[in-house]
Amino acid sequence: MIAYIVRRLIGAVVMLFVITVSVFVIFFLVPKAAGVTTDDLAARFAGKSPTPDALAEIKERFGLNDPVVVQYGKFVKALVLGDKYDTGTQIINCHAPCLGYSFRTAQPVLQQILDRAPVTFSIALGAAVLWVVGGVSVGVLSALRRGKIIDRFSMGVALAGVSLPIFFTGLVMLAYVVHKWNLLPEPDYTPLTQNPAKWAEGLLLPWIGLAFLYAALYARLTRAGMLETMNEDYIRTARAKGLPERRVITKHALRATLTPVLTIFGLDIGLLLGGAILTERTFSMKGLGQLALDGVFQSDLPVVVGVTLTAAVFIIVANLFVDILYGVVDPRVRL
């Protein structure tokens, strides 16, 4: 088991290195190939009609004149050893892992990510509880009542959930629940440690919106898995042995069904922890997704690169976690 975990960890590190190279190529080389000059990059940080002198100063400060390899070297060095940034009046230490310094907000990128992460974590984890519990329960119920009204109804709702994007359901929920009926305040983030009730109240709509989207997928996945499993020989054997139906379902059928669900869950939670972009935008929540989106709109490259790398780390870690869990659940994968 330990050898298996070590193998997976080495794979994760290699993957991270490949991602840093890919991110750098995408954000620094591809624009150049598309004709973006260093003057253009510098102009993103300047006001209207910048003079050549102003562009030269900005290029110098941001190291835009350096060869790309040198820029990449500095980028990796900052990640591993940290870096220092000059605000004009003081030198700011950016400790490792230094993801860069946003020249739009005058703050280290890592600080912004750490500041935003609790919002995204709260949204993702709260919604995950709702969609796993709701999706799996509905999936099991549908499978057990196959072809009945409850099955058709729940699968119809699931289809709607899969089909309707969050910016549709989210805006409609905001219009009714917040603006029309005044049932809830506008979504907002209050730290859990500060006021748990306000934390939940402010996140309820994003949770429901996101959970509705994902629960639909999980319900369909669980239903399909359950239907397949319930026809397996070992289920028939379990029944023949006289086991109670509840035990057959929960201990034998559901456990087998949850394996693919676990795979998808690992991927989904990793993706969401890296930033629930559409959900955060729709509900105006200031999480990692919104940070990334702002970075794109404001051409704040260090922020975009920082969030991308962070998201990649979350996905890799989530996958690593799932891989290890697999090893526990199914010993064959350790071979």
Add this chain to the structure above:
Amino acid sequence: MTENCSTSERELMKSPKVLTLASVGAVALSLGLSACGGSDNGGSGSSGGGGGGSAVKFDQGSTAVVRPSDAKGGTLRFGQSDDFDSTDPGNTYYAFSLNFSRLYSRTLMTYASKPGKEGAKFVPDLAQGPGQATDNNKTWTYKLKPGIKYEDGSAVKAADVKYAIARTFDRGILGKGPAYFPQLLIDGDKYKGPYKDKNLDHFKGVTTPDDSTVVLHFKNPFPEVDQLVGFSGQTNPVPQAKDKGAQYALHPISTGPYMWQGNYQPKKGGTLVPNPNWDASTDPNRKQLPAKITVEAGIETNEVDNRLLSGSLDIDLPGSGVQAAARQKILTDPKLKANADNPLAGFHWYIPINTKNIPNVECRKAIVFAADRDAMYRAYGGEVGGQLSTSIQPPNVDGRQKGTDAYTQSTPGYHGDVNQAKAALQKCGKPSGFSTTMVYRSDRDKEKATAEALQQAEARVGIKLNLKGYPSGTYTGEQFGSPSFVKKEDIGLGTYGWAPDWPTGYGYLQPITDGKAIVPSGNSNPEEENNPDVNKMWNQVVTVSDPAQRAQIYNQIDQKVRDDAAILPNVYAKSLLYRPTTVSNVYFHAGYGMYDYANMGVATGG
């Protein structure tokens, strides 16, 4: 890039049409409900944006103060989908940032806080009076009012104004604000700012003979210094000991009626509270009415309108007007419409025609003759969207003359003159027409529609326009604003818009028509007009002291550029602004092109 979508969401993201239809449907539905919600919610606390306000009329705020009041108290709530470019008054160029920064900063001169054209005039702020010019407009002296203090109670000194100007010379640290001072003051090419050279005596562009006198020294005569020191926040004093360089934006030390409570949190928001050391007797341009002012950044674009209409937000900070869905709702509901204004916003949406890629003036004239102005006008939304333009300078520019149409007509229903266009093509040596590229901002429907209207009109005379759209985030910097890109892609014309830095011919026309204004990136003169006659007039006009005489020269420059067919006038933009009934002292400010934020109050007082 991070991803947050389920399989279905991912698939939808790949289908722009589905995505657009779904979002439009949701927005329309939600806006309809929001407006209803506002009516239900009308009287409680600080809500009640929708309906109400029977005494007010549509467009009343364009020329008069709506709900004038000196009632104190309440929370004034600003919101925006994006964020300030900077909250440092010395490092911002966005009009709404400059407008909002007046709440916590004061400059030597500032815009008058008045509705209508009076708002575009400059009045003393920190200074006792307008600048005193000597040495043929090369030296300008301002005397500071006594008794002005920072939020910590320390006194404002002339040296702090000098320092504030000096720090704008470091374009690497503070590059987002205007660059007029480094360009115009003496030693601008040598002095690199106080972060690289801490000895302020080395900065010769500004001198301070005593604690209350600021003297600006220009390389060449410059007559519009009152406007220069008033339009931006760069003469807002900064105490050197408190300056934090690029991080000063997080908490600029206030001289205005409000100050930041803690730090502003970029992309999230912040709160302003009354500055106890602000003295109203020194400041006739601002009021200190709300007990608190909040700013929230990063609100979903249509949700901003939802909140405005439902009464849970008071002001859309960028001040550019409501989105298309809310616009439709407001214009068709008389109650909502009564709380809206439709002023000329200060922008002119026009079509620069590149003089390098289309060097023959007759070819450019052919483009202008063939343009279907009516179709272009309708592309911008007709009467509510704007006004057919004649001159390049928009109507809010001081001394601007309407001008005579050159090769085109601004009369309603004008579809171009095909015969004149063909005659111009003959003279140009291309009787069967030619082909060129027209660019536009792909995420702006009105610009796309304008480009398509022009494409159809030009095709009538054989001019083939190949349309190419680029994202607005990089359009003015890296595509249409990059002469090398324009040359490489053989771009002949494109959609463009400009608003004045300050409302004179210099503030409007110089950055877009002076040959000296052509820069390698972020170029605001995309037609690359570099006419020696025009350049000569620019060199001459700064030596003229009389504003009326200067205005005449600006009008001549305006006419000359249109005679060159370097700019095809299109539409003077109008915005549809919504003013919830919760806000008092609301009026459109001609200088900023939006409501004046420095004098607003909360109408309910609660």
